Amino acid sequence: GAVVSQHPSRVICKSGTSVKIECRSLDFQATTMFWYRQFPKKSLMLMATSNEGSKATYEQGVEKDKFLINHASLTLSTLTVTSAHPEDSSFYICSARGTVAEQYFGPGTRLTVT
Amino acid sequence: AQTVTQSQPEMSVQEAETVTLSCTYDTSESDYYLFWYKQPPSRQMILVIRQEAYKQQNATENRFSVNFQKAAKSFSLKISDSQLGDAAMYFCAYRSDDTDKLIFGTGTRLQVFP
Numbered sequence: 001g002a003v004v005s006q007h008p009s010r011v012i013c014k015s016g017t018s019v020k021i022e023c024r025s026l027d028f029q030a031t032t033m034f035w036y037r038q039f040p041k042k043s044l045m046l047m048a049t050s051n052e053g054s055k056a057t058y059e060q061g062v063e064k065d066k067f068l069i070n071h072a073s074l075t076l077s078t079l080t081v082t083s084a085h086p087e088d089s090s091f092y093i094c095s096a097r098g099t100v101a102e103q104y105f106g107p108g109t110r111l112t113v114t
Numbered sequence: 115a116q117t118v119t120q121s122q123p124e125m126s127v128q129e130a131e132t133v134t135l136s137c138t139y140d141t142s143e144s145d146y147y148l149f150w151y152k153q154p155p156s157r158q159m160i161l162v163i164r165q166e167a168y169k170q171q172n173a174t175e176n177r178f179s180v181n182f183q184k185a186a187k188s189f190s191l192k193i194s195d196s197q198l199g200d201a202a203m204y205f206c207a208y209r210s211d212d213t214d215k216l217i218f219g220t221g222t223r224l225q226v227f228p
Binding site: 032034038042043044046049091093095097102103104105107108 | 151156157158159160161164205214215216218219220221
C-alpha cells in the first residue's frame with residue numbers, strides 16, 4: 001500500500017514552453033501533497049505544500065507564478081512549470097500524506113529544458 | 115528555525131560489516147519526529163526508520179537501528195550486516211509535531227564494498 005506515482009518520469013521541453021507534472025496517490029487519499037526540487041547530488045528542497053481544494057502554500061523564494069500547483073482531488077496534484085528556462089532543469093519529487101501522517105514519495109520527474 | 119546536519123558527505127563499509135551514519139538537529143520544540151530516508155540510484159525515496167521524540171526507546175527495523183539522544187539532539191543510524199543493496203544516499207529528516215513539513219539534512223552517500 002501507500003504508492004505514489006509521478007508522470008512523466010522524464011521530460012524534455014524547449015525554453016519558453018510549459019510542462020505539467022502529475023502526482024497521484026494510487027491506493028490512499030492524500031489530504032496534503034508536497035513538491036520538492038532536488039539538484040544533482042543535493043538534498044531535497046521543499047517548494048510548496050498543497051492541500052486538496054485550497055491554494056498551495058509556497059516556501060520562501062519559490063515563484064508561485066512560475067510553479068503552478070493544483071490539488072483538485074484527494075488523489076491528484078499537478079505542478080506546472082510555466083515559461084520554462086534551462087535553470088528550471090532539475091529533478092522534481094512529490095510526496096503525499098495520508099491519514100497516518102506519514103509521507104510517501106513518488107519516483108520523481110527529471111525535467112530538462114533546452 | 116529547525117536545522118538538520120549530516121556531517122559525513124560520504125561513508126564506506128565492507129559487506130557484512132556495521133556502519134553508523136551521523137545526524138544532529140537543532141530545535142526548540144519538545145514534540146517532533148525524526149526519520150532516515152534512503153535514496154538509491156533510482157532516486158526513489160524510501161523510508162528506512164522513524165522515531166517519535168517522546169519515545170525513549172530507540173527504533174529498530176531489522177538491520178537498521180537508531181541511537182536517539184534527545185538531550186544531545188543526535189539521531190544516528192546504524193546499519194548492521196551491510197549489504198550491497200544498502201548503497202545509496204541517506205537523508206536524515208525532521209518534522210515537528212504540528213506541521214507536515216520535512217526538513218532534510220544534506221545527505222550521506224554510503225558505499226558498500228564486497
